[in-house]
Amino acid sequence: MAEDSAVTIPDEPKVGVLGGTGDQGKGLALRLAMAGIPVGIGSRDQSRAEDAATETGYGCIGRDNATIARWCDIAIVAVPWAGHEALVASLADPLAEKVVIDCVNPLGFDKRGAFPLPVPEGSAAEQAQALLPDSVVVGAFHNVSAVLLLDRDLTEVETDVLVLGDVRAATDAVQRLVSLVPGMRGVFGGRLRNSAQIEALTANLISINRRYKIHAGIKITDLPE
Amino acid sequence: MAEDSAVTIPDEPKVGVLGGTGDQGKGLALRLAMAGIPVGIGSRDQSRAEDAATETGYGCIGRDNATIARWCDIAIVAVPWAGHEALVASLADPLAEKVVIDCVNPLGFDKRGAFPLPVPEGSAAEQAQALLPDSVVVGAFHNVSAVLLLDRDLTEVETDVLVLGDVRAATDAVQRLVSLVPGMRGVFGGRLRNSAQIEALTANLISINRRYKIHAGIKITDLPE
Numbered sequence: 001m002a003e004d005s006a007v008t009i010p011d012e013p014k015v016g017v018l019g020g021t022g023d024q025g026k027g028l029a030l031r032l033a034m035a036g037i038p039v040g041i042g043s044r045d046q047s048r049a050e051d052a053a054t055e056t057g058y059g060c061i062g063r064d065n066a067t068i069a070r071w072c073d074i075a076i077v078a079v080p081w082a083g084h085e086a087l088v089a090s091l092a093d094p095l096a097e098k099v100v101i102d103c104v105n106p107l108g109f110d111k112r113g114a115f116p117l118p119v120p121e122g123s124a125a126e127q128a129q130a131l132l133p134d135s136v137v138v139g140a141f142h143n144v145s146a147v148l149l150l151d152r153d154l155t156e157v158e159t160d161v162l163v164l165g166d167v168r169a170a171t172d173a174v175q176r177l178v179s180l181v182p183g184m185r186g187v188f189g190g191r192l193r194n195s196a197q198i199e200a201l202t203a204n205l206i207s208i209n210r211r212y213k214i215h216a217g218i219k220i221t222d223l224p225e
Numbered sequence: 226m227a228e229d230s231a232v233t234i235p236d237e238p239k240v241g242v243l244g245g246t247g248d249q250g251k252g253l254a255l256r257l258a259m260a261g262i263p264v265g266i267g268s269r270d271q272s273r274a275e276d277a278a279t280e281t282g283y284g285c286i287g288r289d290n291a292t293i294a295r296w297c298d299i300a301i302v303a304v305p306w307a308g309h310e311a312l313v314a315s316l317a318d319p320l321a322e323k324v325v326i327d328c329v330n331p332l333g334f335d336k337r338g339a340f341p342l343p344v345p346e347g348s349a350a351e352q353a354q355a356l357l358p359d360s361v362v363v364g365a366f367h368n369v370s371a372v373l374l375l376d377r378d379l380t381e382v383e384t385d386v387l388v389l390g391d392v393r394a395a396t397d398a399v400q401r402l403v404s405l406v407p408g409m410r411g412v413f414g415g416r417l418r419n420s421a422q423i424e425a426l427t428a429n430l431i432s433i434n435r436r437y438k439i440h441a442g443i444k445i446t447d448l449p450e
Contacts, residue, residue, distance in 0.1 A: 115418050159446055162429065190432030193340050198429060200422035204387065207415030208445060217446040220430075221384055222439040 007099055007136050009073060009173040014038040016072030018065050019079025019087050021045075021052045024103065027149025028076060028141060031157060033058035035180045042068030069094035074177065076101040076141070077128060081117070084124055088131045096134035099170045102195075103141035105202040113207055116200035123196035125164065138174045139164035139195040140186070143202055145215040156183030159217035162198050164189045187220050232324055232361050234298060234398040239263040241297030243290050244304025244312050246270075246277045249328065252374025253301055253366055256382060258283035260405045267293030294319035299402065301326045301366070302353060306342070309349055313356045321359035324395045327420075328366035330427040338432050341425035348421035350389065363399045364389035364420040365411070368427055370440040381407040384442035387414030387423050412445050 017029045020041040033039040033056055041056065042065035043049035053062030069075055069091045075098060079087045084104050104124040106117040121127040125139040140163045148157050161178045163186050165171040175186030189198060201218075208216040242254045245266040258264040258281055266281065267290035268274035278287030294300055294316045300323060304312045309329050329349040331342040346352040350364035365388045373382050386403045388411050390396040400411030414423060426443075433441040 112416060116422060164429075187433065188436045190429045191337060191340075194425070194428050194432060197341060197422035197425035200419070201426060203419050204389075204415045204423060205445075207419060208412065208448075211413045212448055214447040214449075216448065219444040219446055220433060221442040221444055223433075223437060223441065224439075 007097065007167065007170050007173075009099060009169065012037075013073035013173070013177070014040065014071060015177070016040045016042055016068040016075045018042040018069060018075055018077050018091065019083060020076070021048050022078065022080060023146035023150060024141075025076070025078030026052055026056060027144075027146045028078060028103070029060055030056050030058070030152075031149055031181045031184075032177075033060045035182070037177070037180060040068040040071055042066075065091060066094055072098070074099045074101065074173070076103060078103055080104075081106045081124065085127060085131070088128045092132050092134070095132055098135055099173060100128060100132055100135045100137050101140050101174055102128045102137055103139070105142055105199045107200075107203055113210060114203035116196075116203055119196065122193065123199055125192050125195040125199070129192060136167045136170040137165065137192065138167075138170050139189075139192065139198060140174050140178060142198050143205055143218055144184075145205075145217060147215050148217070157181065158183040160185050160187045160219045162187055162189030162218075164192055164195045164198060166191050185223075187223065232322065232392065232395050234324060234394065237262075238298035238398070238402070239265065239296060240402070241265045241267055241293040241300045243267040243294060243300055243302050243316065244308060245301070246273050247303065247305060248371035248375060249366075250301070250303030251277055251281060252369075252371045253303060253328070254285055255281050255283070255377075256374055256406045256409075257402075258285045260407070262402070262405060265293040265296055267291075290316060291319055297323070299324045299326065299398070301328060303328055305329075306331045306349065310352060310356070313353045317357050317359070320357055323360055324398060325353060325357055325360045325362050326365050326399055327353045327362055328364070330367055330424045332425075332428055338435060339428035341421075341428055344421065347418065348424055350417050350420040350424070354417060361392045361395040362390065362417065363395050364414075364417065364423060365399050365403060367423050368430055368443055370442060372440050373442070383408040385410050385412045385444045387412055387443075389414045389417055389420045389423060391416050412448065
């Protein structure tokens with residue numbers, strides 16, 4: 001979608017988490033729903049989506065992916081990398097003229113840990129943009145620990161969320177959305193062409209987690225509060 | 226060099242900053258010298274190295290690159306990316322059996338800002354390791370603002386420095402070195418195969434600097450102090 005495209009984003013958007021029954025999707029759904037945002041979880045399998053929504057609570061609903069894609073104002077693609085291309089391609093129509101947040105990290109794993117996988121389009125976010133010519137894709141939530149997101153004893157998830165994209169209205173809206181979650185700050189992190197390294201950075205955070213036995217996140221220094 | 230290679234690193238290593246007359250090199254030389262570490266600046270042109278050393282002060286010396294490479298215990302490669310391959314290849318002999326820190330970011334620039342350049346070996350650090358089979362290459366100092374490093378009014382440069390490498394004794398030594406600089410914390414950031422995204426992350430920090438008019442760095446959350 002062209003850089004000057006006019007996306008319409010309501011002040012209080014409904015957020016759909018597509019492929020949202022994994023830990024990252026459920027964690028994001030939980031934090032957004034806890035913050036009072038209307039949230040829907042989508043899955044290929046409606047009954048799994050309904051179970052995840054019940055588990056999440058806070059008014060969260062669960063349906064099949066296409067229904068949630070149509071229902072929401074802003075979508076979050078939270079499917080595992082292996083299913084990314086097929087899921088995104090199948091939802092081009094219901095996601096048209098919407099902001100689509102991609103949080104997927106193309107990573108491989110072996111006994112030495114995690115490492116980035118090559119992506120022909122450059123990054124998961126750029127692959128999504130190529131498959132969704134009538135949507136505005138924004139990268140965000142790549143580096144947030146699912147363990148922390150899902151820990152209901154934790155009232156704040158202290159982290160910066162880098163928000164990447166080429167359309168200012170869309171990145172601004174996603175920064176606002178992020179900042180509704182207690183502890184999180186949405187920080188503009190550059191254009192989509194600079195997404196690959198933010199996706200891949202998750203491999204480093206996994207290395208850090210192993211070494212220090214923590215759930216690492218990142219903060220940007222020198223930003224005004 | 227094999228992962229189990231025994232590198233000998235003195236408790237109080239002399240640090241050589243190779244290709245060190247640019248802002249990043251001079252900034253790192255200044256901060257290390259201010260911390261009481263013996264520092265030498267290397268350049269192709271000995272008189273430029275001597276000028277940079279005089280400007281730095283704190284006992285810093287300046288010589289040609291090969292002399293500094295031979296003199297130091299730990300080297301920092303701080304040359305611009307365009308000169309990286311040639312400089313590193315030319316110093317394989319004097320750098321043998323030493324720890325070589327690579328802080329070079331392979332970035333391109335156009336009117337939209339900075340973006341990562343493809344590197345056949347994967348990253349600058351992996352290119353250096355391929356060219357220095359008898360040295361141990363460690364990635365570090367990629368994301369530290371030269372402006373802050375060179376600001377003598379700033380007593381502390383508050384940032385985490387991700388340290389990447391495959392040889393534990395070497396990454397440990399570099400973490401200790403980093404942590405001698407007031408404000409800096411050396412954090413293990415993963416293996417060399419996960420260096421590319423840390424080098425490329427500098428493009429995002431440049432985008433952040435443009436947007437927010439700051440000198441951004443990063444901190445890792447959830448680490449014990």
